[in-house]
Amino acid sequence: MDPDSQVMNACRTIVRLVWRLGLRPHDRLPSQNELVEQTGFCNNTVTPAVKLLAEAGFLENTRKVGRILLDRRKWPDQLWRIAVPYGPPDDQPGCQFAAIQLCFLQSRLQALGCKCISLPRLPQFFGCGIHELNHFAGLEELVKENRLDGILTSARFSPDVIRNCSGRNLPFCLISGDQNAHLRAEFDTVHLIDCAMERFHRSGIRKPLLLECNDSDLRNSGSPEGRHFLQLAKQYGMETDAHSVFTGSVVELLGKAPEAASGPEHDGVLILNDVVGSAWSISLALAGRRPLLAIQTNRQIVLAYALPHIRYEYDVESIASHAVDLTLEAILTGTHHSVHIQSFQEKEMKG
Numbered sequence: 001m002d003p004d005s006q007v008m009n010a011c012r013t014i015v016r017l018v019w020r021l022g023l024r025p026h027d028r029l030p031s032q033n034e035l036v037e038q039t040g041f042c043n044n045t046v047t048p049a050v051k052l053l054a055e056a057g058f059l060e061n062t063r064k065v066g067r068i069l070l071d072r073r074k075w076p077d078q079l080w081r082i083a084v085p086y087g088p089p090d091d092q093p094g095c096q097f098a099a100i101q102l103c104f105l106q107s108r109l110q111a112l113g114c115k116c117i118s119l120p121r122l123p124q125f126f127g128c129g130i131h132e133l134n135h136f137a138g139l140e141e142l143v144k145e146n147r148l149d150g151i152l153t154s155a156r157f158s159p160d161v162i163r164n165c166s167g168r169n170l171p172f173c174l175i176s177g178d179q180n181a182h183l184r185a186e187f188d189t190v191h192l193i194d195c196a197m198e199r200f201h202r203s204g205i206r207k208p209l210l211l212e213c214n215d216s217d218l219r220n221s222g223s224p225e226g227r228h229f230l231q232l233a234k235q236y237g238m239e240t241d242a243h244s245v246f247t248g249s250v251v252e253l254l255g256k257a258p259e260a261a262s263g264p265e266h267d268g269v270l271i272l273n274d275v276v277g278s279a280w281s282i283s284l285a286l287a288g289r290r291p292l293l294a295i296q297t298n299r300q301i302v303l304a305y306a307l308p309h310i311r312y313e314y315d316v317e318s319i320a321s322h323a324v325d326l327t328l329e330a331i332l333t334g335t336h337h338s339v340h341i342q343s344f345q346e347k348e349m350k351g
Helices: 006-021 032-039 043-056 095-111 139-144 159-167 189-202 224-235 250-255 274-286 316-333
Strands: 059-062 066-069 080-086 114-120 150-153 172-175 183-187 208-213 245-248 268-271 292-298 309-314 338-342 345-349
Touching: 006 032, 006 043, 006 316, 032 043, 043 059, 080 095, 080 139, 080 316, 095 114, 095 274, 095 316, 150 316, 159 172, 172 316, 183 189, 183 316, 189 208, 189 224, 189 268, 189 292, 189 309, 208 224, 208 250, 208 274, 224 245, 245 250, 250 274, 268 274, 274 292, 309 316, 316 338
Parallel strands: 080 114, 080 150, 150 172, 172 183, 183 338, 208 245, 208 268, 268 292, 292 309
Antiparallel strands: 059 066, 309 345
């Protein structure tokens, strides 16, 4: 059935009503007349909606008790319409993470009976750090026409977009550390920097370097991660200067890899991107430099590293699964304030 049909709209309203009422398996559902009154749909719409929910295993019609709830997490296929705006373009280095994450999001959403609407970023907005709804194909129209139940993305949006979605009671879940998003799943990057810098300190590192990928709007003001890195370096009595933090896009940081051989020598390098980490380890090895490397990596992405390093490994599938669960929970309960912090595993690698 068409996910945008009135019958499916009634299904969504009934499921949300059940969650709002706090009903549990084997509890009695409101009567037909009560459903009509509480959902605002007519009998001719509520009746087929109830039938669809019964076929999906959400409820059961009994002669003695009436309708009872069976499983409030079973619903008709493609009931929840969730947009997944994505980027960067596939021809950019470092896009492997984005592609794998998108695959896991799509798979998880479909497994839970959702309609996953994948919306690519439009070519004219590839260089933008902060996005608006019209930067992704069809997203603005879907929001305006109330044809979405949630948005799930790792793309960074403006605070106005997040406020607009909140005003529409449309859950907006961000896979990012952007504090403007009250519903988000994020990597525990601050703790990663804590662990790496503590390891640098124990190893006697005197001149550390941080390489981080960031949006263009953060490169002048400095990111929270960069400021935290510099603060810890000062705390540990390490030497820092204006060149202690390299920030830019993946392409820009890859272009700086030759500087690993010709630039100032650092005895500890923390790299918050696995593709950049691989390229820099090769350049450093070729130049005969062997700093202590600490690299943020992903379990599902296998890359070659030319030097021994400390790996701080995240699970892309796990954070995608948590993000989907957060989005669905917000759709069902109406609570749009929840944060999941994804932990990592520390591993020592020989290179």
